[in-house]
Amino acid sequence: MDRITADLIYSPGSLLREHCLEVEEDGTIVALRPIEGKERRLIRYKGIIFPGFVNAHCHLELSAFRGKLKEGLGMTAFAQAIVQERKNIPDESHQLALYDSLREAFYTGTVAIGDICNTALTADSKKEFSKLFTHSFMELIGLNAAQAEEIVEKGKALQKAFEGDSSLALHAPYSVSGALRDKVYAGEKALLSVHLMESGAERALFEEGTGDFLDFYEKIKLPLPSFSHSRSQDHLLENLPQDRPVLFVHCLEASRAEIEELAAAFPLAYFCLCPKSNHFIHNKVPDIHRFQSVTDRLCLGTDSLASNTSLRMLEEIHVLQQNYPELSLHTLLKWASTQGAAALQQGDEFGAFMPGKKPGVNLLQGIDGDSLALSSNNSISKLY
Ligand SMILES: [Zn+2]
Incomplete structure (x- = not known):
């Protein structure tokens, strides 16, 4: 010893x-x-x-996008660039990049990752690199209510490819139908993860029925969805049981009052900030003052290498400290370890x-x- x-x-x-x-x-x-x-x-x-650090929000399967996308694209152009760039990346590059990512995360001090999955791409590498704990979130996307059942079944089938902790997750308010949302919330009370209030475009879509998303749906050949709520959070969180553990990712555009409202409505919720990714896509970092009432429920994530230059958690801390010198190092380490572990329900281990x-x-x-x-x-x- x-x-x-x-x-x-x-x-x-x-x-x-x-x-x-x-x-x-x-x-x-x-x-x-x-x-x-x-x-x-x-x-x-x-x-x-x-x-060890706990990276509460990542998309390891996007590792091969490192260095491929331009900064400052904004939400919808970023999403389109992912679709476009995916065609240019050869299959074998994905596994190689993934292996590099897992090693980078581990050897820069990360011990656990909350990882969003749309495919089984990362399943085998996670098994092989089992010294890094992962909670794999099967991310469900779908605006066509008639396909909700099928999407959930596919998500459950995908989940079987993963060893270790996993659960179903929803992508974001603008990509999920009410039917899909309700099916996920009616299921077992497993840890949930959602991207929420990340961009001004999301707000414009729900509140005014305007903005970049209109063009986006047209470009990806989806009919314009009609939502029955005028706030994205109301659409995504309707029927979410109060006692469901959930990770609200980003909330970059949420006001202080909206954050307080979410925190009160969902007492088991954690808020995950991804400062470097926010800066990469939106040219801004989270306004820490808006999260003042939930500092004991904040955690940090890197998001994917499509919108970040590394999976080094210390860089997320560094960016926050540069923008908010009043944040103590102890507080930042707490968000990046203790509270991240609690957010992933791993507070007894990490x-x-x-x-x-x-x-x-x-x-x-x-x-x-x-x-x-x-x-x-x-x-x-x-x-x-
Ligand atoms: Zn994400």
């Missing part, structure tokens, strides 16, 4: 000084405790020791140094003195 210490060690309550982490060679935590006097055989590190568990042990270096701001030469080492 090793006894390790650093300038600071993360716990969900605070960053601890003069503490020691006892850990087995295989990464099993034995104890996190104060240092007693002059301890021998203590391995000392400069920096901060914290548990996100804190719990005896008998293997949450991963990371060392963060390159932090500026008292402010604990990440410097440009910050780095993560995976110790266990």
